[in-house]
Amino acid sequence: xxxxxxxxxxxxxxxxxxxxxxxxxxxxxxxxxxxxxxxxxxxxxxxxxxxxxxxxxxxxxxxxxxxxxxxxxxxxxxxxxxxxxxxxxxxxxxxxxxxxxxxxxxxxxxxxxxxxxxxxxxxxxxxxxxxxxxxxxxxxxxxxxxxxxxxxxxxxxxxxxxxxxxxxxxxxxxxxxxxxxxxxxxxxxxxxxxxxxxxxxxxxxxxxxxxxxxxxxxxxxxxxxxxxxxxxxxxxxxxxxxxxxxxxxxxxxxxxxxxxxxx
Amino acid sequence: xxxxxxxxxxxxxxxxxxxxxxxxxxxxxxxxxxxxxxxxxxxxxxxxxxxxxxxxxxxxxxxxxxxxxxxxxxxxxxxxxxxxxxxxxxxxxxxxxxxxxxxxxxxxxxxxxxxxxxxxxxxxxxxxxxxxxxxxxxxxxxxxxxxxxxxxxxxxxxxxxxxxxxxxxxxxxxxxxxxxxxxxxxxxxxxxxxxxxxxxxxxxxxxxxxxxxxxxxxxxxxxxxxxxxxxxxxxxxxxxxxxxxxxxxxxxxxxxxxxxxxxxxxxxxxxxxxxxxxxxxxxxxxxxxxxxxxxxxxxxxxxxxxxxxxxxxxxxxx
Ligand SMILES: [Zn+2]
Numbered sequence: 013x014x015x016x017x018x019x020x021x022x023x024x025x026x027x028x029x030x031x032x033x034x035x036x037x038x039x040x041x042x043x044x045x046x047x048x049x050x051x052x053x054x055x056x057x058x059x060x061x062x063x064x065x066x067x068x069x070x071x072x073x074x075x076x077x078x079x080x081x082x083x084x085x086x087x088x089x090x091x092x093x094x095x096x097x098x099x100x101x102x103x104x105x106x107x108x109x110x111x112x113x114x115x116x117x118x119x120x121x122x123x124x125x126x127x128x129x130x131x132x133x134x135x136x137x138x139x140x141x142x143x144x145x146x147x148x149x150x151x152x153x154x155x156x157x158x159x160x161x162x163x164x165x166x167x168x169x170x171x172x173x174x175x176x177x178x179x180x181x182x183x184x185x186x187x188x189x190x191x192x193x194x195x196x197x198x199x200x201x202x203x204x205x206x207x208x209x210x211x212x213x214x215x216x217x218x219x220x221x222x223x224x225x226x227x228x229x230x231x232x233x234x235x236x237x238x239x240x241x242x243x244x245x246x247x248x249x250x251x252x253x254x255x256x257x258x259x260x261x262x263x264x265x266x267x268x269x270x271x272x273x274x275x
Numbered sequence: 276x277x278x279x280x281x282x283x284x285x286x287x288x289x290x291x292x293x294x295x296x297x298x299x300x301x302x303x304x305x306x307x308x309x310x311x312x313x314x315x316x317x318x319x320x321x322x323x324x325x326x327x328x329x330x331x332x333x334x335x336x337x338x339x340x341x342x343x344x345x346x347x348x349x350x351x352x353x354x355x356x357x358x359x360x361x362x363x364x365x366x367x368x369x370x371x372x373x374x375x376x377x378x379x380x381x382x383x384x385x386x387x388x389x390x391x392x393x394x395x396x397x398x399x400x401x402x403x404x405x406x407x408x409x410x411x412x413x414x415x416x417x418x419x420x421x422x423x424x425x426x427x428x429x430x431x432x433x434x435x436x437x438x439x440x441x442x443x444x445x446x447x448x449x450x451x452x453x454x455x456x457x458x459x460x461x462x463x464x465x466x467x468x469x470x471x472x473x474x475x476x477x478x479x480x481x482x483x484x485x486x487x488x489x490x491x492x493x494x495x496x497x498x499x500x501x502x503x504x505x506x507x508x509x510x511x512x513x514x515x516x517x518x519x520x521x522x523x524x525x526x527x528x529x530x531x532x533x534x535x536x537x538x539x540x541x542x543x544x545x546x547x548x549x550x551x552x553x554x555x556x557x558x559x560x561x562x563x564x565x566x567x568x569x570x571x572x573x574x575x576x577x578x579x580x581x582x583x584x585x586x587x588x589x590x591x592x593x
């Protein structure tokens with residue numbers, strides 16, 4: 013980040029950057045949760061911010077030779093450079109209060125966190141590793157949905173990831189799904205909604221259809237707070253809305269409770 | 276022949292011949308029968324002329340053709356003693372999805388499918404085959420019944436997509452689809468999906484996965500509609516044809532990508548021109564597919580189902 017000051021996206025106040033960073037990238041004035049990079053996110057979760065990255069060598073191939081206003085292969089190169097990540101999800105392993113866990117975290121900066129073959133494969137590998145090594149898994153979603161540039165291949169990643177979750181269930185391995193702003197489309201309609209616990213950060217946009225699509229379909233304005241975390245909690249889709257600073261202790265407590273591991 | 280022409284313009288001569296055949300259908304006059312054969316030949320010849328000029332967006336128009344056979348047409352022709360089951364036991368009954376049991380070759384079978392309407396009122400009633408969460412939950416209820424009674428399950432896919440509405444979101448559209456696909460992955464009976472028209476994204480997937488995906492030759496199965504894709508990526512509704520070209524969602528594309536298992540051929544002119552031939556072709560492939568699946572043990576079938584989806588995806592690892 014350049015400069016000492018920044019403006020909050022929500023309350024529009026000019027804030028001292030260090031005050032935001034010291035507060036888990038949450039606006040101290042209005043509680044707006046700034047979007048995090050995977051690295052920032054993982055730093056808040058793991059013991060001493062230490063973790064090991066997994067499955068880093070998987071790259072998309074542009075299987076459909078997709079070209080809209082730009083070639084998909086070109087977009088991929090640009091986003092790899094911009095984010096220093098090979099695709100829109102990062103798989104990691106590390107400890108939380110000494111308990112070994114797997115965390116997959118999505119990167120919204122990479123093509124809107126969209127799920128194509130690579131995201132589907134990596135999420136599935138994380139789930140399968142959790143299954144094979146009997147480790148709890150946490151997936152932190154942040155995605156506009158399936159990746160259009162990989163067509164039906166992207167759509168089928170929903171089944172691939174969800175099948176792996178069914179196996180995890182049968183092996184009694186905890187899976188905690190954390191939904192962050194925004195989580196929509198094919199990611200919500202697959203692994204993000206399938207946690208043993210589904211929790212979300214405050215005021216995150218979460219839904220199947222995007223709000224613009226709904227407005228165009230029903231030809232009316234959407235009510236305030238529609239498809240936000242608190243709305244989903246009210247409608248029974250989430251177990252809780254958790255402040256970012258409480259996320260680590262919440263996850264640790266849930267894992268301990270599921271694994272019968274009192275402190 | 277210009278690519279700008281809609282499919283409906285291109286098929287005019289075929290539809291005319293088809294209507295002439297229908298007018299002669301109940302005639303015993305041998306002369307009329309000769310005429311029917313001639314008209315059928317005319318359709319075949321016309322189709323040979325048009326077929327090479329059809330682009331993916333023309334196929335989309337065929338898949339959405341208002342005269343195309345719908346789920347209940349397949350059900351009434353291929354199966355008998357169908358009982359339709361209603362409701363998700365939680366909140367509502369969704370007419371966009373039909374579900375129930377029937378007999379097929381002297382054995383019980385469970386059937387689930389998206390259902391479009393023919394006339395304005397039925398179309399509205401069925402919400403243009405765009406399901407709400409209760410539709411997916413009803414579908415799963417019937418799938419679990421199939422599992423309970425050990426009968427195979429066939430689903431028919433024909434939806435523009437899951438309904439994007441306020442109530443749908445409140446009732447958990449995403450959860451309903453997610454839960455369905457997770458549960459279908461471990462349903463112990465054979466599950467065959469037949470894409471008969473539009474395979475509209477997550478809305479199709481919610482009942483559209485299983486041991487084998489069959490596709491009618493002129494149907495499509497896509498992550499997004501070509502219209503939606505054009506609007507988002509091209510920001511231009513005029514780019515629909517280009518989007519359709521890029522998305523590679525036709526049966527032959529998906530067979531190449533290892534996503535579907537078999538293509539069901541359609542008669543000259545498309546499924547809507549000759550229902551009987553379409554049903555006969557479907558029956559043939561469906562029967563063979565079911566037989567193959569039933570010869571496997573449930574454990575083997577479930578492992579194959581898992582591996583089938585596990586392998587879908589294209590990437591390099593270095
Ligand atoms: Zn603020």
